[in-house]
Amino acid sequence: MRTLSGVQSSGKLHIGNYYGAIRQFVAMQDQGEALFFIANYHALNSVRDAAAAKQLTFETAVSYLALGLDPSKAVLFRQSDIAELAELYWVLGTVVPMSNLERAHSYKDKLAKGQSPDFGLFAYPVLMAADILLYGTDVVPVGKDQVQHLEFARDWATKFNLQYVKGYDPQDPTGAKSKQPGILKLPQARLNEATAVVPGINGEKMSKTYKNTIDLFGPEKEVEKAIKSIKTDSTPPEAPKSLEAPLYQLLKVMAPESEWAEIDRTWREGGQGYGHYKGKLLGYYHAAFDAPRKRYAELCADPAGVEAVLKQGAEKARAYAAPVIAAVRAAVGL
Numbered sequence: 001m002r003t004l005s006g007v008q009s010s011g012k013l014h015i016g017n018y019y020g021a022i023r024q025f026v027a028m029q030d031q032g033e034a035l036f037f038i039a040n041y042h043a044l045n046s047v048r049d050a051a052a053a054k055q056l057t058f059e060t061a062v063s064y065l066a067l068g069l070d071p072s073k074a075v076l077f078r079q080s081d082i083a084e085l086a087e088l089y090w091v092l093g094t095v096v097p098m099s100n101l102e103r104a105h106s107y108k109d110k111l112a113k114g115q116s117p118d119f120g121l122f123a124y125p126v127l128m129a130a131d132i133l134l135y136g137t138d139v140v141p142v143g144k145d146q147v148q149h150l151e152f153a154r155d156w157a158t159k160f161n162l163q164y165v166k167g168y169d170p171q172d173p174t175g176a177k178s179k180q181p182g183i184l185k186l187p188q189a190r191l192n193e194a195t196a197v198v199p200g201i202n203g204e205k206m207s208k209t210y211k212n213t214i215d216l217f218g219p220e221k222e223v224e225k226a227i228k229s230i231k232t233d234s235t236p237p238e239a240p241k242s243l244e245a246p247l248y249q250l251l252k253v254m255a256p257e258s259e260w261a262e263i264d265r266t267w268r269e270g271g272q273g274y275g276h277y278k279g280k281l282l283g284y285y286h287a288a289f290d291a292p293r294k295r296y297a298e299l300c301a302d303p304a305g306v307e308a309v310l311k312q313g314a315e316k317a318r319a320y321a322a323p324v325i326a327a328v329r330a331a332v333g334l
């Protein structure tokens with residue numbers, strides 16, 4: 001089984017990125033082949049300053065390593081190091097229906113939030129599909145917001161295979177019966193239901209765009225401030241509390257299993273004030289992230305070491321890409 005995923009280097013990582021994505025990456029590096037990359041091409045849609053783009057790419061790489069991705073187990077690389085990606089992106093784009101892109105949630109959401117409708121934003125799902133298809137990926141761990149992109153990747157791979165592989169049967173994509181496997185393998189999304197959406201401190205989905213995050217590697221004071229400002233209502237300490245509250249949801253994500261039952265019981269029965277639970281949450285944050293935060297600081301002091309990891313990762317990733325891009329080129333007549 002081959003797993004691949006990526007995170008855009010478009011800002012500081014927050015706990016939503018960890019529980020919704022990176023934690024699964026770390027778990028999956030021990031199962032079969034795993035490739036994880038920094039989506040720094042995608043980030044250009046929002047980061048338009050060279051120094052910032054470089055710095056955020058570096059910080060995302062450091063975050064991966066600090067959170068437990070291990071270059072001896074997984075291939076860690078930078079999206080922009082793989083020239084073959086741009087090639088597949090173009091070829092794939094020739095079979096992508098405009099109507100698919102027009103109904104992409106990510107595009108519509110970002111327009112609604114006032115981002116300008118550039119081609120890069122419009123074509124974002126095509127680049128993401130190329131990311132996935134280039135390496136013959138089987139499984140893609142992602143958050144809920146990315147599921148539509150996975151469906152697109154499957155649809156477009158099918159279209160490509162139908163167009164270019166004689167005798168390809170979409171009911172039999174691996175060619176078990178027809179002996180005509182697709183050139184592009186159909187990937188599957190792997191959603192972690194338990195933490196599919198981590199709420200932000202104001203109750204909306206945690207996202208750097210909404211400025212409602214609890215950051216992974218930000219200054220301790222800011223983390224504390226963010227946790228203190230998690231939105232609560234005026235329910236008194238002795239009363240039962242709402243299960244919809246972002247504080248409850250965050251506790252559910254972060255509490256160790258051994259403590260969750262007790263937290264859940266007192267929350268439902270009443271007896272403790274919100275301050276008590278915020279204190280608990282801060283404790284869980286420290287328990288989970290103090291060690292990664294220390295490693296993060298150490299890695300930041302060793303940029304050459306981080307660069308070497310990415311260079312090696314790129315070489316390995318290109319080896320996965322080579323047979324796929326060769327087959328694609330031959331199939332379309334390049």
Ligand code: ADP
Nearest residue numbers: 016017020021142143196197198205206207208
């Ligand atoms: P942001 O919304 O902050 O811009 P990204 O879109 O860059 O975050 O997300 C990177 C990864 O983290 C994706 O796989 C996404 O699904 C996951 N992710 C981001 N925010 C959350 C969240 N609040 N809950 C769960 N997963 C999330």
Ligand code: TRP
Nearest residue numbers: 005006007008039042128131132
């Ligand atoms: N679009 C993803 C996000 O915003 C990042 C991404 C780019 C990605 N290419 C990918 C994720 C390929 C998984 C597979 O989080």
